[in-house]
């Protein structure tokens with residue numbers, strides 16, 4: 001397949017899923033004629049009609065609550081939350097209902113929902129438009145949480161998420177929406193698996209979503225300095241692909257976790273704990289975290305100072321190697 | 324134009340005390356509110372009901388209070404004329420000045436965005452009368468809770484317009500002291516501020532600042548929100564809380580017909596102002612492009628709130644003439660013919676015509692306002708460009724009231740990191 005953007009990778013993935021299964025419906029604000037504010041659903045209402053691509057009233061709690069009902073009726077709703085910061089009105093439904101219905105019904109009820117959330121910063125937006133709130137959902141048992149980093153995974157993982165009988169919170173790195181890449185012929189492993197995108201021997205960089213590209217750039221820069229960094233795209237945040245993470249860390253002996261989200265109780269904290277518990281004797285240095293500071297997402301003029309960048313990643317690599 | 328229905332509704336819903344269920348009087352619904360057979364969505368299919376919302380989006384209907392037609396003709400109104408008549412010619416000219424200056428400020432901000440000086444701008448173009456009319460109906464002690472588009476209300480509250488640019492420029496998230504002008508920070512989360520307004524009004528009640536008869540004490544709160552916002556649970560909950568508490572709050576909904584790409588029919592099957600009834604207080608629809616009508620209706624509602632008669636829902640029927648924000652492309656979802664219809668209802672043109680024909684203002688006045696608008700534009704531009712970027716380390720300030728170890732540690736690490744970087748350079 002030809003090169004396409006990450007956004008269009010999702011569009012084509014949605015289209016394929018809708019063609020395959022008439023029970024797949026899309027719900028969200030402005031996803032119809034407008035095609036969503038990021039145009040991810042562009043053209044889909046025209047082709048699949050208003051019954052399947054639903055411009056909902058402006059109410060996230062309503063969207064999630066009715067998506068649950070649609071799922072109970074046998075549909076597979078794919079919900080679009082317009083921006084990360086607007087998911088909170090729906091939080092109750094996601095955490096109290098979506099996540100728990102299978103367990104409460106002893107397995108009789110499936111919740112094959114996908115909740116798409118464009119996330120992260122770096123686009124110069126006003127507040128509530130740049131958040132990374134994945135840890136809230138990863139903390140909630142019953143939800144699967146994934147984050148894509150490239151057009152190929154975007155195209156295939158959205159289809160895997162839709163096919164899953166578990167609810168999936170699907171994070172899309174909005175600042176990478178326009179990045180281009182090849183989409184291959186099939187998915188790289190099952191939903192829930194990580195991927196090593198670049199092999200290396202000195203330090204493992206563990207990242208997901210928008211920070212994968214940053215880590216790949218850091219690895220490139222480090223190579224010029226004679227350092228070999230491995231880059232693991234976690235892809236799934238819940239469950240974490242423990243095997244892949246531990247295998248990488250056992251090889252390199254060093255790990256740096258990179259995410260935009262604030263570090264306190266973030267994915268990095270969980271990974272550091274897991275690596276310490278499972279691979280302690282392989283470690284040459286403590287697991288380090290590079291993330292957003294523990295403050296409200298700042299105004300856009302200083303967001304670059306909040307967000308991890310190549311320099312901050314390499315700074316952590318230096319600190320790791322100094323042990 | 325007769326407006327009897329609305330007036331009767333306003334009076335018939337019991338105002339005092341907690342709303343008691345009682346024999347309800349009819350609040351007549353006109354024919355134009357009953358959906359015609361064709362759907363508003365065009366194609367009929369099995370999900371959309373055949374009798375789905377039907378009023379052509381740009382017709383306010385006969386219940387809409389209007390004191391000035393789009394042609395600038397004054398429509399007499401038994402109840403509201405007194406409010407307008409009480410305005411001096413100077414005050415009437417003042418409303419015009421507000422409308423023009425607010426539009427000029429908004430135009431300048433849009434230009435600043437195009438030139439890269441703002442990251443985003445949410446224009447109020449077309450909604451000037453709704454905002455100026457309601458804003459000027461407030462008293463000093465009243466309190467406004469805005470969305471992100473209430474630049475005209477901010478103006479009337481005396482907020483320096485340059486303050487409004489900060490969050491759009493990306494140098495802060497608001498940053499003004501809401502209590503200085505009783506104008507809360509802009510709220511982007513749709514609908515949230517309606518609950519905040521209601522809670523503030525509940526505080527006003529507990530302070531005894533309602534129904535004392537003291538003009539400088541009795542306080543009303545006004546919550547601004549859009550047509551799309553009415554779908555949010557928060558807004559319904561605000562109506563519930565305000566209703567059961569009989570709180571001094573006016574729900575001022577600017578129905579500009581669009582919520583980004585979704586027309587009002589996607590949000591509500593019934594006219595928005597009808598909603599109030601179910602919550603036990605009056606609702607009224609006013610021509611949002613008619614500054615006199617908005618002023619009069621809002622003043623009546625604020626007076627009712629201040630005197631202890633509880634909330635009112637005001638639907639200002641208006642139109643978003645521009646894009647949702649500078650990031651939006653409305654050609655994707657709406658036809659230019661609709662915009663053309665609304666161009667003829669411009670709030671400034673009709674008011675200017677009326678001021679001229681009634682000889683309340685002459686050419687020299689209009690010239691002076693134009694000149695003042697240009698000055699405002701220039702000063703806004705200069706002061707916007709002069710807004711400094713914040714220091715990166717300021718992100719750790721104001722997160723907590725008391726010293727916090729994480730803030731202290733991270734701020735120190737942040738500064739050390741950046742300092743080390745500079746040395747290397």
Ligand SMILES: Cc1ncc(C[n+]2csc(CCOP(=O)(O)OP(=O)(O)O)c2C)c(N)n1
Pocket residue numbers: 029058060082086089470472511512513548549550551552553579581582583643647
């Ligand atoms: C909770 C939440 N969901 C979604 C959004 C994105 N959003 C911003 S403005 C808007 C439409 C608002 O429409 P309306 O209430 O009619 O106000 P208008 O913009 O027309 O003034 C949407 C969906 C948001 N800001 N907050």
Ligand SMILES: [Mg+2]
Pocket residue numbers: 549550551577578579580581582583
């Ligand atoms: Mg609107």
